[in-house]
Amino acid sequence: MTRKIVFNAGPSALPLPVLERAKEELLDFEGTGLSILEHSHRGKAFTRVSEETLALFSELMELPKTHSALFVQGGASLQFAMLAMNFLKPGASADYLVTGHWAKLALQEARRLGTARAAADCAEKGAYVRLPRAGELALDPKAAYVHLTTNNTIFGTQWAEYPDVKGVPLVADMSSDILSRPAQASKFALIYAGAQKNLGPAGLALVAVNRDWLKQARTDVPDILRYQIHLDKQSLYHTPPTFAVYLAGLVLKWIKENGGAVGMAKRNEEKAGLLYGALDRLSGFYRAPVAKEARSRMNVVFRLPSEELDEAFVAEAGKAGMTGLKGHRSTGGVRASLYNAVSRRDVETLVSFMDDFARKRG
Ligand SMILES: Cc1ncc(COP(=O)(O)O)c(C=O)c1O
Structure with a gap:
């Protein structure tokens, strides 16, 4: 399995x-x-x-x-x-x-x-x-x-x-x-x-x-x-x-x-930092609509240049073993929820996929 x-x-x-x-x-x-x-x-x-x-x-x-x-x-x-x-x-x-x-x-x-x-x-x-x-x-x-x-x-x-x-x-x-x-x-x-x-x-x-x-x-x-x-x-x-x-x-x-609430905060800050870092670095392709000071460390929302690319991103990420990335039905786009149980490694996998996707489709 x-x-x-x-x-x-x-x-x-x-x-x-x-x-x-x-x-x-x-x-x-x-x-x-x-x-x-x-x-x-x-x-x-x-x-x-x-x-x-x-x-x-x-x-x-x-x-x-x-x-x-x-x-x-x-x-x-x-x-x-x-x-x-x-x-x-x-x-x-x-x-x-x-x-x-x-x-x-x-x-x-x-x-x-x-x-x-x-x-x-x-x-x-x-x-x-x-x-x-x-x-x-x-x-x-x-x-x-x-x-x-x-x-x-x-x-x-x-x-x-x-x-x-x-x-x-x-x-x-x-x-x-x-x-x-x-x-x-x-x-x-x-x-x-x-x-x-x-x-x-x-x-x-x-x-x-x-x-x-x-x-x-x-x-x-x-x-x-x-x-x-x-x-x-x-x-x-x-x-x-x-x-x-x-x-x-x-x-x-x-x-x-795993360190209680303080341990979780550290882990979540690092994970969110990695993902927002990628979004900022690749801002010519991905767009993160939330004001920087209000960014959630739990639910990271972003969009690609078109709805077709949003869909293709979610579908291809699915084939690469990542699930749950489709944005909420009311907003569309992409959403990665980085709750406590999501590891740093999981986020690194997502970021590397995002790099590849932007290179191929950007
Ligand atoms: C912030 C927040 N409040 C309330 C709810 C509703 O929770 P429930 O489905 O357990 O009623 C949700 C569900 O996603 C939520 O994210």
């Missing part, structure tokens, strides 16, 4: 040692005689996996004592709704920094439930190729919270420094860059992320919440959608996606063994 190099935007590459270990233990988890898939979520084996995974997530995120971690099903999209259901009370208003497709969806969901404002929207002709400048934020000092998306998966922008929101609780969707760098968790009242990019399989969301802020949450929400309930029940309010939690645990161990 030859494994491909996976540049998928999500679900995306998983570390090979993680997949190998999961394969090894699939039939018999730690000598228990059954698969982790077959263990009861209330049994000793899974309870330990769940507790260890929550603890490791908290450790790697460097959560302050004020914050707790929890797992929720439903991916990041459910979080768009759950956040507003819990924290957008009648009569209150929330601010959203609209920096891309997912940020816009988060705002739309909040608007179904209450008042939510776009405190910034940096779209230019429908594209989000930069981030708002400090002077462009029209923040409401009385907002229930400010929501931002740390990394724009589709257009390829990423906040390098978070904006000063003057004491209003800050909430982040970190789905596409969680644990790719230190999280600065103490800046946030709540962080959520779908697991399927940097942390494991789809369907699971990881949440970190400030417990004091949580005390202000609404209680007239169905239990399944209340953060407090999930916290009180240690993320075992109902049957969790046990295999996803187990696999996220293996990914977190791999992150720890």
